[in-house]
Ligand SMILES: O=C(O)CCC(=O)C(=O)O
């Protein structure tokens with residue numbers, strides 16, 4: 007069957023110029039058809055050529071070579087590995103004057119572009135850093151959202167021939183939707199907080215310049231990200247997922263303390279639109295008993311009833327009840343949220359994420375089939391989903407590693423003589 011996901015697509019290349027920069031631009035998107043139909047602006051990608059000249063890069067790299075200590079070997083917040091990154095500007099404050107001077111021209115070009123094309127004439131640079139990916143050091147940056155960035159630019163400092171892999175964007179979690187972006191040295195990819203991306207450099211050496219923008223001086227000063235809420239309210243599912251996370255964790259980017267009701271509301275809205283991360287997050291919250299009573303009923307109604315999933319799995323639909331199209335039937339069913347119905351709702355959330363390729367969804371659904379929680383126990387289906395999760399690679403993803411463990415245990419059990 008043809009995939010409903012378009013993943014990353016770039017349109018034709020157009021000549022473009024802003025300020026002192028002339029080059030070419032292509033517009034792209036990392037997302038699904040449904041997403042594109044509803045929301046033209048989100049997950050939008052801009053690929054710009056030759057934002058940084060060869061001389062500018064050379065001067066920067068020579069300076070960096072002379073000062074290896076500029077690279078940070080402390081632990082990263084994303085994956086607890088050393089970052090091997092060098093901070094040039096942080097929260098609008100210059101950390102390294104010499105490096106800042108080298109990157110000032112490219113930052114000015116990028117700022118002019120963001121101001122003109124991202125809808126804020128007062129957009130300003132908040133953070134600038136340089137990352138390096140070397141064989142003996144870091145090779146990967148896990149897939150993530152730059153959750154608080156109004157706009158991000160990634161400028162490649164290495165020739166495309168110097169390494170394999172590089173920067174990728176992906177429409178949904180999981181390796182299958184990953185697409186590498188071909189960047190020549192000096193080229194830039196611009197995206198927003200709603201594009202999931204990461205880095206994998208299986209061989210060779212790569213350096214990148216990363217520039218984050220805030221919407222204006224005020225947001226930069228406050229450390230706030232009001233654009234996330236605005237986008238969430240406009241219906242952007244990635245923004246809804248990110249905002250749900252802010253409310254769930256609390257005290258991030260001006261969004262106040264932990265607020266379970268708001269977290270559930272936004273995660274359910276994102277889940278309803280097919281956001282696999284939100285589906286799994288919400289499912290695991292419900293499964294862990296963090297959400298109950300009226301809030302649980304509302305979450306299930308919001309996340310599962312309103313619209314049927316565009317990505318149906320084939321075959322066993324254990325949750326026909328929740329697919330009743332009429333809102334009235336839905337209301338009635340919510341009143342009947344028994345432990346069994348709750349377990350079915352959890353399994354259905356996992357299923358919707360699993361069919362999109364989210365390894366955590368595949369693992370969680372496989373476990374449901376093992377235990378019979380929310381679905382009819384079935385070792386064959388459990389094995390199928392665990393195999394799909396495991397196939398994504400244990401070194402890529404912790405869910406894949408756990409799925410492999412579950413499979414190994416299953417095989418062991420099957421081999422044991424019957425007593
Ligand atoms: O190094 C890159 O190309 C991307 C880095 C990145 O995504 C980040 O620093 O948030």
Ligand SMILES: [Fe+2]
Nearest residue numbers: 150151152203
């Ligand atoms: Fe990033």
